[in-house]
Amino acid sequence: MTKIRTYNQISSKGLDRFDRAQYQVGADQQDADAIVLRSHKLAPDEIESSVRAIARAGAGTNNVPVTHCTERGVVVFNTPGANANAVKELVLTGMLLSTRGVIPGMAHIAKQAGGSDNAALSKQMEADKKQFAGNELAGKTLGIIGLGAIGSMVAGMAIDLGMTVLGYDPALSVDAAWRLPNQVQKIENVTALLANSDFVTLHLPVLDSTRNLINDEMVSAMKPGLCLLNFARDEIVDHDAVIKGLDNGQIGRYVSDFPRYELIGRDDVILTPHIGASTAEAEENCAVMAAEQLKDFLVNGNIRNSVNFPALSLDRVPGAETDTRLAISNKNVPGMLGKILSVLAEQDINVIDMINKSRDEIAYTLIDLDKAPSSAAADAIRGIEDVINVTVL
Numbered sequence: 001m002t003k004i005r006t007y008n009q010i011s012s013k014g015l016d017r018f019d020r021a022q023y024q025v026g027a028d029q030q031d032a033d034a035i036v037l038r039s040h041k042l043a044p045d046e047i048e049s050s051v052r053a054i055a056r057a058g059a060g061t062n063n064v065p066v067t068h069c070t071e072r073g074v075v076v077f078n079t080p081g082a083n084a085n086a087v088k089e090l091v092l093t094g095m096l097l098s099t100r101g102v103i104p105g106m107a108h109i110a111k112q113a114g115g116s117d118n119a120a121l122s123k124q125m126e127a128d129k130k131q132f133a134g135n136e137l138a139g140k141t142l143g144i145i146g147l148g149a150i151g152s153m154v155a156g157m158a159i160d161l162g163m164t165v166l167g168y169d170p171a172l173s174v175d176a177a178w179r180l181p182n183q184v185q186k187i188e189n190v191t192a193l194l195a196n197s198d199f200v201t202l203h204l205p206v207l208d209s210t211r212n213l214i215n216d217e218m219v220s221a222m223k224p225g226l227c228l229l230n231f232a233r234d235e236i237v238d239h240d241a242v243i244k245g246l247d248n249g250q251i252g253r254y255v256s257d258f259p260r261y262e263l264i265g266r267d268d269v270i271l272t273p274h275i276g277a278s279t280a281e282a283e284e285n286c287a288v289m290a291a292e293q294l295k296d297f298l299v300n301g302n303i304r305n306s307v308n309f310p311a312l313s314l315d316r317v318p319g320a321e322t323d324t325r326l327a328i329s330n331k332n333v334p335g336m337l338g339k340i341l342s343v344l345a346e347q348d349i350n351v352i353d354m355i356n357k358s359r360d361e362i363a364y365t366l367i368d369l370d371k372a373p374s375s376a377a378a379d380a381i382r383g384i385e386d387v388i389n390v391t392v393l
């Protein structure tokens, strides 16, 4: 039995992809082969030596100790794009709530509760509604920082709404560039984007290089009165700088999916409880994608959408028995493949097919063999210096 331990609420549509004849799945699984989680902050000591892979049903992996996993040869997956539409729709909600009098208008109506004369209520509301007038999004400029799965969808939506879209992404992948609507004006530096936008929305990961990206200097570069939306991560924003910006009018509104005590109760702040991806559709998409990627890895050793291992896939030889594939991860140093293949040759095992790729400090190899390797052969490969782990699949 393969054991999968879960954290958080993972959609059953995803977990049902694990056939219970072969998998035990649940929050109580000890000595797990793999972990599926959402926002649970995973500590290194929660990752037992049995764990081979961790799947984040979502985009951000800042809650997983990725460096520690890489050193241990644990593959960390995420599900890029699977919740992008949900976030896009909440960004639209945030923009509309920041610019129309919906929240104060609702609060005003709630204060009228208890009366019975609806004609009088209607007359009063018609008189009061001038307090809740707003502005339209059409014709305004939206700056997007981070043009990946979410940023590109937000860009398309904003263009459809009649907005001008500026985009900044110094690390844009080729795939993401293809997805981006061609009306997006690419800006080479963040300050120029901030100076020319009415709304700015953050859609980048939290990394050492992006922590506190929105700091005092960036706030002072903003077009006065700008609306800043943060559906990315709390740590990307220096909150002292944002509060100063709100107090001096440099920031008109701050919309954030990451509540903080110092922001609660301000009329110029809209907070939501990290619900960017909290739709039935996104939760299902993420869980299904996480489960499928994990199964393909656990059964075949294939890797799709990992944040620390190379993408790699090897078709099973038709009719081949199981237990004839080796999955090997090792430090990315010269000569490893030669040493591994020598062990197999010494054991008189023939290689039918193989693939090897590296990413930063890690290398990963799948080798199909003409017969199952003896435990002595697998142990001999494990014994090679700089081999991290070896699994027979």
Ligand SMILES: NC(=O)C1=CN([C@@H]2O[C@H](COP(=O)(O)OP(=O)(O)OC[C@H]3O[C@@H](n4cnc5c(N)ncnc54)[C@H](O)[C@@H]3O)[C@@H](O)[C@H]2O)C=CC1
Pocket: 058, 059, 060, 061, 080, 081, 083, 084, 087, 145, 146, 147, 148, 149, 150, 151, 168, 169, 170, 171, 172, 173, 176, 203, 204, 205, 206, 209, 210, 231, 232, 233, 257, 274, 275, 276, 277, 278
């Ligand atoms: N509020 C919520 O519930 C959710 C929040 N998120 C957050 O949104 C982030 C983005 O998600 P996706 O678009 O799916 O990821 P993605 O990986 O598709 O896109 C991220 C983009 O940010 C860019 N980037 C990296 N460093 C940058 C920098 N210094 N300046 C500008 N751009 C930079 C990358 O090149 C990439 O194109 C996630 O990492 C996560 O933290 C994601 C999903 C749900």
Ligand SMILES: O=C(O)CCC(=O)C(=O)O
Pocket: 038, 039, 057, 058, 059, 060, 061, 083, 274, 276, 277, 278
């Ligand atoms: O799973 C969730 O609700 C959080 C989603 C998120 O923040 C992400 O995918 O990065």
